[in-house]
Amino acid sequence: MAASPEQSPGDVVLRVEGLRKHFTTPGGFRRQPVVVRAVDDVSFDLARGETLGVVGESGCGKSTVARTLMRLDEPTAGRALLDGADVFAMGPRELRRARRRMQIVFQDPYASLNPRMTVEEIIAEPWDIHPEVLERRERPERVRALLESVGLRRDHAERYPHQFSGGQLQRIGVARAMALEPEVLICDEPVSALDVSVQAQVVNLLEEIQARLGIAYIFIAHDLAVVRHLSHRIAVMYLGRIVEIGPEAEISEAPRHPYTKALLSAEPRLDLDAESDAAPRQRILLGGEVPSPADPPSGCRFRTRCWKATELCAREAPPLTADPESRSRPPRLVACHFPESDAGS
Amino acid sequence: MSEAATLLEVRDLRVEFRSGLETVHAVNGATFDVRAGETAAILGESGCGKSVTAAAIMRLLPQPPARITAGEIRFDGESVLTMSRPRWRQIAGRRIGMVFQDALSSLNPVFSVGWQIAEAFRVHGEASRAERRRRAIELLDRVGISGAATRVDHFPHQFSGGMRQRVMIAMAVALGPSLLIADEPTTALDVTIQAQIMDLLASLRAEYGMAMVLISHDLGVVSEVADRVAVMYAGRVVESGPTREVLRRPSHPYTLALLRSVPGGKSKAQKLHPIVGSPPDLARMPVGCAFHPRCEMAREICTRVAPPCTVVEGASGATRTVECHFAAEVASGRVA
Numbered sequence: 065m066a067a068s069p070e071q072s073p074g075d076v077v078l079r080v081e082g083l084r085k086h087f088t089t090p091g092g093f094r095r096q097p098v099v100v101r102a103v104d105d106v107s108f109d110l111a112r113g114e115t116l117g118v119v120g121e122s123g124c125g126k127s128t129v130a131r132t133l134m135r136l137d138e139p140t141a142g143r144a145l146l147d148g149a150d151v152f153a154m155g156p157r158e159l160r161r162a163r164r165r166m167q168i169v170f171q172d173p174y175a176s177l178n179p180r181m182t183v184e185e186i187i188a189e190p191w192d193i194h195p196e197v198l199e200r201r202e203r204p205e206r207v208r209a210l211l212e213s214v215g216l217r218r219d220h221a222e223r224y225p226h227q228f229s230g231g232q233l234q235r236i237g238v239a240r241a242m243a244l245e246p247e248v249l250i251c252d253e254p255v256s257a258l259d260v261s262v263q264a265q266v267v268n269l270l271e272e273i274q275a276r277l278g279i280a281y282i283f284i285a286h287d288l289a290v291v292r293h294l295s296h297r298i299a300v301m302y303l304g305r306i307v308e309i310g311p312e313a314e315i316s317e318a319p320r321h322p323y324t325k326a327l328l329s330a331e332p333r334l335d336l337d338a339e340s341d342a343a344p345r346q347r348i349l350l351g352g353e354v355p356s357p358a359d360p361p362s363g364c365r366f367r368t369r370c371w372k373a374t375e376l377c378a379r380e381a382p383p384l385t386a387d388p389e390s391r392s393r394p395p396r397l398v399a400c401h402f403p404e405s406d407a408g409s
Numbered sequence: 410m411s412e413a414a415t416l417l418e419v420r421d422l423r424v425e426f427r428s429g430l431e432t433v434h435a436v437n438g439a440t441f442d443v444r445a446g447e448t449a450a451i452l453g454e455s456g457c458g459k460s461v462t463a464a465a466i467m468r469l470l471p472q473p474p475a476r477i478t479a480g481e482i483r484f485d486g487e488s489v490l491t492m493s494r495p496r497w498r499q500i501a502g503r504r505i506g507m508v509f510q511d512a513l514s515s516l517n518p519v520f521s522v523g524w525q526i527a528e529a530f531r532v533h534g535e536a537s538r539a540e541r542r543r544r545a546i547e548l549l550d551r552v553g554i555s556g557a558a559t560r561v562d563h564f565p566h567q568f569s570g571g572m573r574q575r576v577m578i579a580m581a582v583a584l585g586p587s588l589l590i591a592d593e594p595t596t597a598l599d600v601t602i603q604a605q606i607m608d609l610l611a612s613l614r615a616e617y618g619m620a621m622v623l624i625s626h627d628l629g630v631v632s633e634v635a636d637r638v639a640v641m642y643a644g645r646v647v648e649s650g651p652t653r654e655v656l657r658r659p660s661h662p663y664t665l666a667l668l669r670s671v672p673g674g675k676s677k678a679q680k681l682h683p684i685v686g687s688p689p690d691l692a693r694m695p696v697g698c699a700f701h702p703r704c705e706m707a708r709e710i711c712t713r714v715a716p717p718c719t720v721v722e723g724a725s726g727a728t729r730t731v732e733c734h735f736a737a738e739v740a741s742g743r744v745a
Contacts (some may be wrong), residue, residue: 121599129706145710264670264683271680286599289629293672293681305451330604332629334656334671349608350601353569 310396
């Protein structure tokens with residue numbers, strides 16, 4: 065894994081500011097419409113060539129962030145600046161051009177590839193939409209080169225999706241996303257549906273592609289181990305908000321937000337190096353479950369499950385602020401009134 | 410631990426599924442034991458036969474298309490496969506409980522959860538109506554559902570995924586079974602909820618002195634909770650033994666490869682080592698060792714002869730079994 069690329073302001077390829085996505089459930093007989101705040105004021109920068117991991121439990125809004133960035137869902141508010149141009153404000157023609165630079169790989173490879181198309185047609189389809197990228201006569205060769213670059217064979221081009229395993233299909237999904245040579249690749253749970261031995265194939269492939277082409281990834285997953293392995297920086301989401309964002313090492317080693325700490329401690333870990341069984345990891349068991357995003361708690365959204373919550377947390381939502389002990393630039397940000405610290409708390 | 414009596418014995422279990430012209434060999438001679446009070450994990454990836462094995466133990470295989478072609482399953486000395494239906498009904502539920510991955514489809518949507526928990530008492534002719542209800546509330550409370558007295562009348566759709574899993578656990582332990590079979594009980598849940606459920610299972614196990622068969626694909630979960638582990642591949646237990654020993658010093662190349670394919674090591678710079686290829690087509694099993702087409706250590710003999718099950722002495726004196734021609738070399742780290 066390469067060291068985190070040095071960040072200077074010019075290196076930011078995608079800047080997300082104040083992203084909100086509210087869904088309104090239809091009202092009906094004696095039922096008021098309900099506003100679900102799936103994503104509520106999310107901001108982050110993505111540097112060129114870096115991987116930003118986004119973690120959080122179901123319903124935290126991580127997939128909604130992905131879908132709104134691609135404008136598969138229309139955002140309610142906010143800006144997404146792709147090299148300075150706001151993706152959310154673009155008309156159809158501009159958007160088409162922007163999508164050439166920003167692609168997405170979905171979780172379910174079985175559902176995201178058309179079973180009636182050959183692999184060649186699937187991978188070449190982006191060029192139908194963006195014919196300027198590649199001359200038609202060059203397509204067959206490029207398709208086969210892409211297949212080889214994702215570890216498949218050239219003759220796989222003539223086959224149909226049902227002839228492949230899940231891991232192979234996911235590589236075809238990656239090949240399709242790479243066809244337009246994007247600068248940003250959004251991976252929405254790309255390995256969650258795969259067996260562990262096959263997961264590693266796709267994880268390695270993503271690493272290789274990044275090393276070769278310098279693509280930035282937004283890597284969304286609930287599997288913390290995979291996210292930690294791949295990411296330079298990590299954003300932890302809870303109920304539609306980022307509660308902590310910063311370098312992978314800082315967050316993994318010393319989480320500041322109580323939720324991050326609980327999440328990391330809840331993850332079952334293979335601890336094979338420890339020869340003595342003496343020091344079991346301290347596990348923080350969170351009580352209760354994630355509240356509904358239709359009716360989030362006042363103030364800090366995590367307070368209902370937080371062991372540190374006070375009256376202040378119920379009153380005021382803590383803003384994302386720089387962690388004074390952060391060694392990185394830009395510094396780690398935490399949204400908590402009472403963050404953990406190196407000194408212990 | 411090693412003195413505890415064997416509660417469940419599975420010997421050379423074979424299960425086939427016939428579909429059209431093909432015969433899928435889902436389980437090909439699985440052998441393992443579960444001792445009273447212990448947690449035994451069956452670890453494997455999709456299609457390795459772990460859930461089919463669990464279904465066979467619970468006599469839940471749909472026959473046809475499934476067919477148990479060979480083998481023996483003994484619970485507390487009695488043969489499960491040849492047992493009469495009435496006898497089995499006495500054991501299922503009362504002495505063996507089961508928890509599935511998908512709580513929503515395992516619960517009946519048209520009955521309240523209290524009714525479904527009380528069903529165990531009703532079927533086994535226990536207690537009065539009022540008493541059954543009281544005990545259902547007690548169980549809901551025990552599995553950590555707050556406001557159990559009102560929740561008892563609620564229906565499955567009114568519960569979240571984690572809560573439904575708790576309801577299912579309450580049903581499974583209602584009659585105080587000595588064995589709980591948990592088939593991927595936390596796979597559909599978020600990690601913080603998974604931790605809650607695993608914690609609940611551990612405390613219930615301690616309270617009831619219950620043994621558990623945990624079926625899982627998750628190395629982390631298995632390494633944390635299981636006393637012993639059986640690693641399955643292509644319908645066979647390729648390696649078994651005490652969890653720590655097996656995962657620290659695997660003797661089978663598949664176990665080793667599985668461990669090397671997951672992230673989680675201290676150094677993140679380490680590249681993952683995926684297992685090449687994909688699991689075998691169970692309708693067209695490779696000759697010889699089923700793992701040989703994907704094995705980095707495979708030699709000529711592996712393509713011809715299926716390795717026998719060898720018993721090896723573990724570090725702590727506990728028995729380990731392994732099915733590999735080169736198990737000793739794998740364990741000593743001389744290969745790869």
